[in-house]
Structures are given as C-alpha cells and as structure tokens.
Amino acid sequence: MFKSLFFLAFGSLSACFANEFENPDLTTTWVGIATLIIFVVGYFIIANEEKYHIDKSVPALFIGIFTFLLIAVYYAMNNIDIHLVHDEAERVILEIAEIFFFLFVAMTYIESLIHMGVFDRLKYNLISKGYTYRKLFWATGFLAFFISPIADNLTTALILSTVLITIDKSKKEFLVPGAINIVVAANAGGAWSPFGDITTLMAWTSGKGHFIDFIYLFPASILGYFVTAFLLSKVVPTTKPDFHADTEKPEMKEGAKAVIFLGIITIVTAVLSHQVLDFPAMWGMMFGLVLLKVHSFKLSKKFGKDHFNVFESMSKIENNTLLFFFGILAAVGALYFVGWLTLASVVYHPDYLGPTLSNIAVGFLSAIVDNVPVMSAILKANPDMDLSNWMLVTLTAGIGGSLISFGSAAGVGVMGKLKGIYTFNTHMKYAWTILLGYFVSIAVWYFQFEMLGFN
Template identity: 30%
Template sequence: MSFEILIVVVFILGYVAIAIEHTLKVDKLVPALLMMAFAWALVAFGLDSFTTWFDSTEHSMVEGFKNLPLHVENHHEASKGGWLDSTLLHHFGKTCEILFFLVGAMTIVEIIDHFDGFGTIKSFIKTNKKKTLLWIMGVLAFVLSAIIDNLTATIVLITILRKLVSDSETRMWYAGLIIIAANAGGAWSPIGDVTTTMLWMGGKVSAVKLVEFIILPSIACMIVPIFIASFMPAFKGGFDAPESEGEGNKMGPTMLYLGLAMIIFVPIFKTVTHLPPYVGMMLSLGVVALVAEMISNRQFSLTSVTNDDGTVSHHHSSPTFKALASIEMPSILFFLGILMTVAALESLGLIFNFGQSVQAVMPNDIFVILMGVGSAIIDNVPLVAASMGMFDMASFPMDNHIWHFIAYTAGTGGSMLIIGSAAGVVAMGMEKISFFWYLKNIAWLALLGYVSGIVVFFIMHY
C-alpha cells in the first residue's frame, strides 16, 4: 500500500472518529490532532516514494519530485532543510494566522461578556408577541453573527431568549430559526464564520466583494424561513416575559459597543494597511483589553492564591486574563488538527488532483451546491480547506464567483441538520433539541432558505 493511500486512510478514519465523537465519548480535538501527526509522519517516511509535490510558494504541482536536486535519499536530511520543512512551515504559518485571529476575536467576546455587555441587547426587546420576537431574534442573529461569528451569536441570543420565554418547547422553535439566521449572517462577513475567515485570509475573497455578492443571498436565506415560520402555530399569540432581574453592569453597553466596533475595524485595517488580518485583530484586542483594565481599576494587579499543596502562586485577576482563560482552546486545537491534515493532503497534490477529476465530470456550481449539502453532515472547515486546494488560482483568481459561492454554501448548508454547524450543536446542547425534532420541524425551512439564497446568487451572477 502506497504512502498516499495510507494518508488518505488516516484522514478518513480520523474524520469518522470526529463525526461520532458523542458515541466514542472522545472530544473531536483528539482524533484531529492524532490524524494531523500521523499524516505528516507518513509524509516524512514516504518522502522518497512521492513523485509529485504541491509547491506552496508557486501554487503549482512539481512533477518528478524525487529527482529534484533538493531531494536526498535520507528523508531525515530532507526534512531538515528541504521541501518538507519549508512546506510544513508554510502551512503551519498560514494556519496560525487563522488560529490567532480566532483567539483574538474570542477574547474580545469574552471581555464583553465579563462586563455583561450582551445583556444590553435584552433591553432593546420591548414586545410580548411571538411573531415580533421571532423577527427581532432573526435580525439580531443575522447581524450579530456577521460580527462576533455565528457560534457566539447563537449562545448570546439563546441566553437572552431564556430570560424572555419560559416555555422550553417554544424556545426550541426560536432556537431553530436562530440557527438558520446565524449561519446565514456568518456567510456574508469575512469575520462571521471560520470558513469565510479562511477564504478571506487565504486571498480567495476580499472583504468588500464578499459582502457585495453574498449579503443578498444570505438575506434571502434568512428571510424566507422566518417569513414562513411566522405563520406557523408555534409563533401565534403572545408570551409573558419573566420579571427583570435588576440593573446590570453599568459599563456593559460601553464594552459592547467598543468590542463590536473594534472587531468591525479589523477588515478596515487590512484594507488600509494591507497587513494580515490577525495583526488588526491583535490591535483591536489590545485596545479593548486596555479599556477593560482601566475600567476595572485592576490593571495587571496580582492576586495570591494558596494551592492545595500549601504553595502560593500568583496570577493576573484582570478581565483580560479571565477572558483568555475562558476561550475555547479545544476548538482552536481542533482547527489546528483539521487544517494541518488537509495541508498534508494538499502538499502531495491529492486534493488538487481530486478537484481536477471533479471538474471533468460535473459543473463547478453543482459541485459547490453538493458541498454545501454535505456540510450538513461533514464539518464545513475541512470541506472549505479542501476546496481551496482544488481550484487553481490561475483559473479561479481572487473574487471569482466560485469562491463567493463556496462561502455561501458552506456557511448556510449546515443549517439543514442540527449537527451540521457549530451554531446547531451548541443550540442542541443548550435547549436539549433532539436530532429528529429538528429534522422534522426545522430542516425543511433551512432547505428552502438554502435554495432561495442559491437562486438569488445565480440571478446576481448570471
């Protein structure tokens, strides 16, 4: 069995383990990291047998790789200073750009939450009609997800929803429509979803063109399901909101507006300076953290903590420290494993060759539509990462319609199953929504929204 086949087998087995993580009772970051390590180990051991290499610098296939002057018989020597080392460093650098961008965004969101900034949103909701609340939640999910990503927007809005609607069955219906709206909102923003961030940072789309070509399809994807749902029995009549819990943090609104403004500032910073997006995100995080420290009046103060063994340790008790301790590191490590595994497949030209085969048997638009449907079953991060290696930049340059279409389908297709997106999975856990309840009541609405957005996209493009 060739090393290429072994690497593909490792990827398939790892991905199956990720898909059935709840059955295995093993967090998905574990198989992701294992398959990354095994994939690159196989690349190193099989270096002498590969005949092609995907040159990450030139973005092209290098034929007859084993005959290149840089190639030496001992793979350990090759890994030190040759193609393997430079390719691995290239992919790791590109992956870390995405990961540190996400870390910065997550930390800003946690700092906002530290000051109960999201509680400010609840004060804007002044209705007791179910239909009106549905539209408010839908619009909020659509807008917030474009700024703080669809996962965080879903968590924030379901938390607010719990303070407004006491009936769990009613909240399940709202949560289902929030998932659709949040995923639709994340698709048109370069900072709204991990996949759009990948396409933006990978030079496939520009922020301005992504918004220009995807916002209308995303609006259709959100409006159609909510419009239909507003006539359903679940959203008839009114509801009795629980009594107010009292005044929240006085600095909450300030930190909310500052945090959201600084996240929006990141694409502007990139456009003006042409620096990578993670630089702008670090700048925004620095500004938000500085204001948070000044407000809390605990700027880098140290707190002594007595450990169980009697020793005394010190740590920062600042809002920034607490925010960094609260970010989702398992998700960061999962993305690291997935993206670096896909990078191993890409380096051997396997993804590029697969893309060429697909283009030979079906139109690109059909393939992208099917990829969006597949994202309801398979995580959209590896799908988009793979698609970025399938299409040649010479044929599909930056802001080609295919990249915008991938952003839309991968971002919204996952709404058709509750396990198809991070927003769906978190809503499933928060409101105890069963897979089959969502499939029966919400999936068809998500499908109609998905198709509506595709129709709008084709009208705009063709």
C-alpha cells in the same frame, strides 16, 4: 456507518481542483494510503464525539500532526528531500496562525462583552418588552443574523439560544422553530462577512476576494434566510410569554460601552491592515487586543483588578475549538501534500460538473461532513474559478450547514443548549423550509453575479 462516512469524507475532497502538483505523488504508496485511512478514522471519531466522549480536538490534532510525521518518515526512508516536508509544514503553520490568532482575539472580545454584562442586558431588553412569541421569534432571528457578522455564528447561536430558554423553558412550538431560526440566521449572517464564519474568514485571508466582495453576498444571505424564517414563523404562537415585573434589571459594568467601541475599532483596523497595508488581518486584530488590554489596565486602576481582566476573558475561550481548527487544517494540508486532492479534482472540470454545480453541491456536503475541512480542501486545491464562483462556494459552505442540525458549529451548540427539544428529528421536520431558503440564496447569487455581472 463507517463505509458511508468514508465515502462522505472522500467526497468532501472531491470538491477540489488543483494546479499542477509540485511534490511527488504519494497516493499509491503506503504513506499515502495510511494518510487517507487515518483521516477517515479520525473524522469518524470526530463525527461521533458524543458517543465516544472524546473531545473533537483530540482526534483532529492526532490526524493533523501524526500524518505529517508519517510523511516525513517516508521521505527520510526513501532519501527524498526532507526540506519539502519542512517547507510545507511551515506553510500550513503560517496559514493556520493567521486565522488562529484572528479567532483568538475575536473570542476574547466576546468573552469580555459577556463579562461586562452586555448580553445579559440584551436578554432583559428582549423579554421585558411584552412581545408575543412570534415577535420574539423574529427579534432573535434578526439579532442572530446581524450579530454573527461581527462576532461569529457559534457564539451568536449560543447567546441567543440562551435567550430562548430565558423566555420559555418548555414551549416546543416556540423553542423548536426559534432554535432553527437562530441557527439559520447565524449561519446566513456569517456567510456575508469575513468575521462571521471560519469558512468565510478562510476565503478572505486566502485572498479569494476583497472585503467588499463578501458584502455583496448580503442580499443572497438575507433573502434566503427570510424565506426560511417566514415559513417557520407560521407555526409560532401569537400568545405572550409570562414575565415577572419584579425581575431585576441587569446593569452593564462600567467601561462596557468602551469595550463595544474598541471591538468596532478592532474590526476596522483588521480590515484596513489586510486590504490597504497588505498585512494579515490578524495583525489588526492583535492591535485591537492591545487596545483592550490598555482599557483593562485603566479600569483596574479605577475599580480594582476584579472589575475587568483581559486574561480572565482569555481563560474562558473555547480552546478545544481552536485546537480542533488547527488539527483539521493540518490534516487537510497532509492530504494535499501527498496528492489526494489532485487525484480527486475531476468534478470541477467543465467536462464533468463544472465550478457552479460543484459549489452548489458543497453546501450539501458541508451539512453532512463539516464546512471547515471542505472549505480548507477547496482552498488548498485552489480550483481555477472566477470571483463569482469563489463567492458562491463561500455562500454555500456557510449556509449549507443549516440543512442538518449537526451540520454547523451553530447547530451543534444550540442542540447542546436545548437538549431534548432541538434535536436531529425536530430539525428535519422543518428542513424543507431551509432547503427552499438555500435555493433562494443561490438564485439571488445567480442574478447578482451571473446576470448583473458583479465580478
């Protein structure tokens, strides 16, 4: 098991192609070997989080921070310019901070909407319509696809898997395909929006495409998802779930609609600040946080401080996810700095797989390892690719995680919500439908970008 994970972790790095490496190549030194071993062991613990009962943020932070300290010690011992490590650490911090605060604000808005009862109302509206299981299957799937571009795939999957349990707690012939449908939809929806998935956000903030370039992935995302959903829907019952007419209708809190409106304004501000003013996207997001705080202050004056408090929403953010993100990107930064990504860059060369086949393979790798470190490694190595291939790797890294139940944050989250129902085995029973959708998405990308020339 450890050997296979070692191979996969190293394989994730081989999906990279670097420009000329400016720092000393340390891959054959003790610090270079130690950095790689620490990364592999740490990632092994992360992959077995449930077995060891260690939160994934702990090993991620350790390997990210400790490896940089080791590199600094090596530089000091060998009288190499320590400022090289200092400058690289600052670059890594800056890259992480841009995405860290972006996600921080996005999560705050999501928690605020939950507090204001927006999603409770959504759940009630779905289950009170008298839809059949199959109609509910399609409704939750399309909601996941169109909510995740605005929120994110994990939050969307968690909310809508809760809706599934609300509809029926035991009907596996509905819950299993419904859970897979939500995971696939959330990941596919996140692939065509810079806000929908961490990997897409990373590609956008790294300047690999303008905001509109990612929107061009919409046809590939939705058609691939539709193929999978259509095949899954055939096993979903056409009967209706029970619904008690005396169930109390939840009401949204006063000011909830304004929070929704401010969320939209925040997204627009983030896009404009990045695309027009050349500011980091998080700058616009932080401005949106200011607007939310002002709205919270007005509501507290009118209805009392317990009605809505932004800081209470912040306290409910999944900080372990943010810290995991910090640690894993720092770890990839260390691997890049010592030279491993340059050494493993050969697969992107035209004499080997080349960009297109390598990017298609990234989707399968993302399902096994995790799309965040894979995409981070690719961005760090910065292969010489045109816009079409940067869009392809964004697409495959996003939707590839759906191939295996634990291949994406959305899948892991839904497994936790539907314990004993949505499992690795129940997912793999229908994995062929996801694989077909994956190749349909790639075919649509090829038609758009290679045949029609969307560059």
